[in-house]
Amino acid sequence: MAKTSAENIFSDDHLDILKEIGSMGTAHAATALSTMVNKKVTMPVPNVSWTDFHNIANFVGGPENIIVGILVSLSGNIQGMMMHLMELDAAHNIAELIIGTPPPKDKLNFGVMERSVIEEVGNIMLSSYLGSLAGLTNSQIKPSIPYMSVDMANAILSVPASEFGRMADKMLFIESQISIENVKFSGCFVLVPNLHSFYRILRALGVE
Amino acid sequence: MPGKANMIVVGMADLNATKSPGVLTTLGLGSCVGIALYDPHMKVAGLAHIMLPDSKAIHNNSNHAKFADTALVKLVAQMERLGAKRASLKAKIAGGAQMFAFNATNENLRVGDRNVEATKRILKEMGIPLIAEETGASFGRTVELYAEDGKFLIKAIGQGIRVL
Numbered sequence: 001m002a003k004t005s006a007e008n009i010f011s012d013d014h015l016d017i018l019k020e021i022g023s024m025g026t027a028h029a030a031t032a033l034s035t036m037v038n039k040k041v042t043m044p045v046p047n048v049s050w051t052d053f054h055n056i057a058n059f060v061g062g063p064e065n066i067i068v069g070i071l072v073s074l075s076g077n078i079q080g081m082m083m084h085l086m087e088l089d090a091a092h093n094i095a096e097l098i099i100g101t102p103p104p105k106d107k108l109n110f111g112v113m114e115r116s117v118i119e120e121v122g123n124i125m126l127s128s129y130l131g132s133l134a135g136l137t138n139s140q141i142k143p144s145i146p147y148m149s150v151d152m153a154n155a156i157l158s159v160p161a162s163e164f165g166r167m168a169d170k171m172l173f174i175e176s177q178i179s180i181e182n183v184k185f186s187g188c189f190v191l192v193p194n195l196h197s198f199y200r201i202l203r204a205l206g207v208e
Numbered sequence: 209m210p211g212k213a214n215m216i217v218v219g220m221a222d223l224n225a226t227k228s229p230g231v232l233t234t235l236g237l238g239s240c241v242g243i244a245l246y247d248p249h250m251k252v253a254g255l256a257h258i259m260l261p262d263s264k265a266i267h268n269n270s271n272h273a274k275f276a277d278t279a280l281v282k283l284v285a286q287m288e289r290l291g292a293k294r295a296s297l298k299a300k301i302a303g304g305a306q307m308f309a310f311n312a313t314n315e316n317l318r319v320g321d322r323n324v325e326a327t328k329r330i331l332k333e334m335g336i337p338l339i340a341e342e343t344g345a346s347f348g349r350t351v352e353l354y355a356e357d358g359k360f361l362i363k364a365i366g367q368g369i370r371v372l
Contacts, residue, residue: 063235071308108366147308154236155348158309162239162319163260
């Protein structure tokens with residue numbers, strides 16, 4: 001059998017399945033987040049696409065826009081990394097909504113509490129999605145603790161891009177939206193399995 | 209980069225070359241390395257934005273600009289077509305940061321270091337002297353390379369501008 005090219009591998013059907021995983025994941029995430037912050041949290045079904053790296057940078061405001069990235073590395077049957085991306089203002093606003101302290105004057109600075117809240121929100125969203133993915137692919141996925149970085153979009157995206165760059169110039173891109181007490185925050189995820197795990201996911205989706 | 213007519217943007221896993229008064233730029237280098245070459249006599253500059261150290265270790269390697277080894281060969285050839293002499297080329301590099309504070313045992317998470325190491329090794333093999341660098345640390349960098357004089361400008365968030 002010919003090795004499947006990673007460039008154009010996902011059909012609309014496969015993306016629908018990945019979207020379904022996203023849908024289950026966000027339902028879990030909304031519940032978990034709502035419990036954590038004791039506020040009403042809703043999340044619409046996310047858009048999922050197999051997207052060129054450059055489009056992801058544009059989605060978060062362009063290659064040099066300063067963004068917040070929360071990264072977990074994955075071990076277990078599915079290895080690689082997953083990242084949650086938010087624009088700087090969204091991250092500060094979420095922290096303000098949850099802990100009630102106004103954003104600092106220097107937006108590049110995050111206080112210890114702010115940082116911890118933002119990492120935890122990212123962590124909940126990532127873990128919820130990964131939980132659904134583990135179920136569907138009958139895999140064990142162990143996420144690391146979350147790591148946060150604040151920098152230019154391209155610089156942050158270079159981390160998953162170089163992981164995925166081994167196979168293709170695209171990433172699995174999941175557009176996310178959180179509403180906390182009816183205030184909307186846009187962000188996105190990228191999922192970057194390593195080559196072996198990539199094929200495991202494909203097999204689970206019925207692709208060979 | 210807005211506002212500068214002679215500025216050529218080099219994307220990630222991309223490369224380009226230009227003659228004076230051309231300027232090359234690449235935005236937001238993270239773990240990637242920006243390799244700047246220039247020929248001071250012919251005033252020809254070349255810039256590559258590489259993502260990974262070694263094309264031979266990888267199955268999907270058709271994009272030569274993605275890897276330190278193949279990008280450098282291609283970049284030198286492109287500069288020679290613009291009149292540069294290989295023996296006059298000088299190199300400056302930037303990037304190779306570790307963007308997340310991993311306690312990294314996973315080699316993929318320290319790809320920045322490996323990109324820098326590979327770039328230096330290949331420059332040495334090709335006999336191109338590395339005359340300046342700003343690599344490592346944990347922040348992103350945007351760079352500009354001026355074909356006129358080989359000036360290599362580095363911008364990072366909250367750190368001002370440095371010139372190599």
